[in-house]
Amino acid sequence: MTSSNSKPPKRLSEFALIAKLFAPLAAKAEGAFGLTDDAATVRLAPGQELVVTVDALVEGVHFLNSDPAGAIAKKALRVNLSDLAAKGAEPRGYLLALSLPDWVDNDWLTRFASGLGEDQERYGIDLLGGDTTSTPGPLTLSITAMGPVPEGQMLRRAGAKPGDLVFVSGTIGDAGAGLALLKGEGAGLPMNERESLIARYRLPEPRTALGPLLLGIASAALDVSDGLMADLGHIAEVSGVRVVIEAPRIPLSSGLVTLWGKGAGAVARAVTSGDDYEIAFTAPESARAGLVAAARESGVPVHEIGRVEKGAGVVLLDEEGAPIPINRPGYTHF
Amino acid sequence: MTSSNSKPPKRLSEFALIAKLFAPLAAKAEGAFGLTDDAATVRLAPGQELVVTVDALVEGVHFLNSDPAGAIAKKALRVNLSDLAAKGAEPRGYLLALSLPDWVDNDWLTRFASGLGEDQERYGIDLLGGDTTSTPGPLTLSITAMGPVPEGQMLRRAGAKPGDLVFVSGTIGDAGAGLALLKGEGAGLPMNERESLIARYRLPEPRTALGPLLLGIASAALDVSDGLMADLGHIAEVSGVRVVIEAPRIPLSSGLVTLWGKGAGAVARAVTSGDDYEIAFTAPESARAGLVAAARESGVPVHEIGRVEKGAGVVLLDEEGAPIPINRPGYTHF
Numbered sequence: 041m042t043s044s045n046s047k048p049p050k051r052l053s054e055f056a057l058i059a060k061l062f063a064p065l066a067a068k069a070e071g072a073f074g075l076t077d078d079a080a081t082v083r084l085a086p087g088q089e090l091v092v093t094v095d096a097l098v099e100g101v102h103f104l105n106s107d108p109a110g111a112i113a114k115k116a117l118r119v120n121l122s123d124l125a126a127k128g129a130e131p132r133g134y135l136l137a138l139s140l141p142d143w144v145d146n147d148w149l150t151r152f153a154s155g156l157g158e159d160q161e162r163y164g165i166d167l168l169g170g171d172t173t174s175t176p177g178p179l180t181l182s183i184t185a186m187g188p189v190p191e192g193q194m195l196r197r198a199g200a201k202p203g204d205l206v207f208v209s210g211t212i213g214d215a216g217a218g219l220a221l222l223k224g225e226g227a228g229l230p231m232n233e234r235e236s237l238i239a240r241y242r243l244p245e246p247r248t249a250l251g252p253l254l255l256g257i258a259s260a261a262l263d264v265s266d267g268l269m270a271d272l273g274h275i276a277e278v279s280g281v282r283v284v285i286e287a288p289r290i291p292l293s294s295g296l297v298t299l300w301g302k303g304a305g306a307v308a309r310a311v312t313s314g315d316d317y318e319i320a321f322t323a324p325e326s327a328r329a330g331l332v333a334a335a336r337e338s339g340v341p342v343h344e345i346g347r348v349e350k351g352a353g354v355v356l357l358d359e360e361g362a363p364i365p366i367n368r369p370g371y372t373h374f
Numbered sequence: 375m376t377s378s379n380s381k382p383p384k385r386l387s388e389f390a391l392i393a394k395l396f397a398p399l400a401a402k403a404e405g406a407f408g409l410t411d412d413a414a415t416v417r418l419a420p421g422q423e424l425v426v427t428v429d430a431l432v433e434g435v436h437f438l439n440s441d442p443a444g445a446i447a448k449k450a451l452r453v454n455l456s457d458l459a460a461k462g463a464e465p466r467g468y469l470l471a472l473s474l475p476d477w478v479d480n481d482w483l484t485r486f487a488s489g490l491g492e493d494q495e496r497y498g499i500d501l502l503g504g505d506t507t508s509t510p511g512p513l514t515l516s517i518t519a520m521g522p523v524p525e526g527q528m529l530r531r532a533g534a535k536p537g538d539l540v541f542v543s544g545t546i547g548d549a550g551a552g553l554a555l556l557k558g559e560g561a562g563l564p565m566n567e568r569e570s571l572i573a574r575y576r577l578p579e580p581r582t583a584l585g586p587l588l589l590g591i592a593s594a595a596l597d598v599s600d601g602l603m604a605d606l607g608h609i610a611e612v613s614g615v616r617v618v619i620e621a622p623r624i625p626l627s628s629g630l631v632t633l634w635g636k637g638a639g640a641v642a643r644a645v646t647s648g649d650d651y652e653i654a655f656t657a658p659e660s661a662r663a664g665l666v667a668a669a670r671e672s673g674v675p676v677h678e679i680g681r682v683e684k685g686a687g688v689v690l691l692d693e694e695g696a697p698i699p700i701n702r703p704g705y706t707h708f
Contacts, residue, residue, distance in 0.1 A: 176432075
């Protein structure tokens with residue numbers, strides 16, 4: 041773990057900070073050397089390869105500085121765990137690059153590290169190393185997460201074939217509904233449903249138990265972060281196929297149905313809101329039995345929502361089989 | 375490669391940007407999947423393990439927005455390559471997390487990618503993936519670099535033993551002298567020496583050719599980024615030893631000597647300024663012959679500068695063997 045700063049000391053010294061808060065997070069990882077070195081090592085069993093992924097989160101873009109420090113830590117870790125899960129990888133370790141503005145104090149760092157520690161326990165991943173710097177701007181952090189898969193088996197966006205079926209884990213649109221509630225919609229919604237939707241927005245639940253069980257079953261997979269339509273669009277594009285999904289089969293939570301109903305408009309909204317962090321994947325019909333077993337073993341519900349055809353793009357059909365127009369498939373990227 | 379942004383499109387669309395500028399940087403890396411996926415894979419040969427390291431750079435802390443985009447790219451890559459080299463690892467691949475403020479335009483991104491491409495060629499490393507986001511603050515980037523070493527062979531900060539000798543590659547203090555010139559010192563210095571010192575400050579030259587040759591030779595190693603005294607202090611602390619270095623043996627460039635002379639004051643300044651990106655290491659006396667061969671094979675000069683003793687801390691001795699007082703061993707960390 042390294043750090044750099046051109047300013048006079050304000051917080052705990054670098055080494056005290058690392059030793060006190062972060063070294064315990066690396067204590068179980070053999071290649072982390074207790075964060076006393078500049079780099080970490082990762083070993084693989086014979087026949088494995090390492091899946092690596094990085095996500096950056098920026099204050100004011102992905103979270104607010106009023107969000108609890110522990111929740112920011114967990115969200116940063118979980119969006120990466122979701123990527124690993126959708127690629128079929130077991131979580132192993134992560135590197136943390138942290139750019140800290142002046143308002144971050146030792147208490148904040150303590151709560152941040154505590155959030156990481158809780159999720160490390162929950163998901164079975166260890167801190168391997170990192171870098172801390174100061175920043176004159178917003179708190180910015182990036183996490184590089186890694187975990188093994190059998191060689192050549194990583195679930196990719198490419199690989200969906202005409203005739204495959206389309207599946208998604210959990211329920212879709214809850215995070216979008218949670219955000220809508222925070223923006224003032226649905227004032228009359230019962231408190232338990234309200235809290236459950238907002239929780240889905242605030243803290244993703246990466247499907248780490250399901251992902252690795254999809255190896256050898258799924259033909260293509262990704263995690264749903266931009267919106268189901270947009271993300272299935274990535275599979276369609278990279279696989280060179282058309283994805284057809286059926287609105288009545290999109291899994292909606294009871295809270296979302298109470299808020300938005302279950303008509304075409306509600307489904308269209310659910311499949312175009314982001315931050316679901318479910319796994320969307322395709323698989324041949326012959327994989328159905330294996331899938332049922334994987335869903336049961338992981339405890340994660342899986343729903344069949346459509347099929348793969350020749351062609352391009354993604355289409356959402358209503359119960360009559362007519363396309364539901366979608367203006368904006370998901371998050372706007374630059 | 376993924377991206378997220380809550381703002382309306384301003385630059386090339388995400389996918390156009392990635393396809394046009396970054397995908398060519400990943401074209402040779404088998405596990406990068408042309409940046410069409412959410413994650414990359416890394417394979418190791420039997421008996422290898424992967425060294426991973428991350429460094430973040432922040433506009434206004436590590437570089438200025440007036441710096442050339444290509445130089446920012448190269449510096450970000452090279453500080454990571456320097457870490458890999460000092461750990462004995464061959465450069466293999468890297469992930470790039472990029473948080474872009476509004477002032478970054480397509481022209482800037484083009485020059486940034488071009489800088490990365492030049493250094494990829496130079497150092498034999500490939501882009502494996504990354505993440506782009508917007509930021510309301512300073513340009514912030516983090517690079518996670520990785521490369522293989524034989525299992526258990528990574529050069530660590532721990533491992534220096536009493537009786538070992540202390541070595542450093544290249545020359546020390548040039549980057550600090552370059553920075554001093556930029557701040558107005560040495561107005562009369564000849565132009566070629568001036569430019570050479572400033573170049574050392576602006577663009578590190580990671581010792582990637584030397585590092586892997588130190589496997590089996592060095593007992594402890596790290597790259598000199600905080601200042602030689604401070605960094606040898608890390609080795610002393612983690613190895614549980616005392617490091618004694620001799621001022622007359624510290625390698626100084628002719629430019630630095632012209633600027634600062636070669637007295638105790640000049641050396642004290644050289645060994646406490648940062649950004650050298652040389653490799654400092656310890657090795658048993660029996661390794662001298664191997665070292666001469668490694669220096670010759672890599673084309674990187676290596677100098678013996680001191681010895682390891684029982685005890686703690688780092689001391690700099692003058693030609694009489696008396697300690698030279700050091701007020702501040704290197705960069706101030708928070």
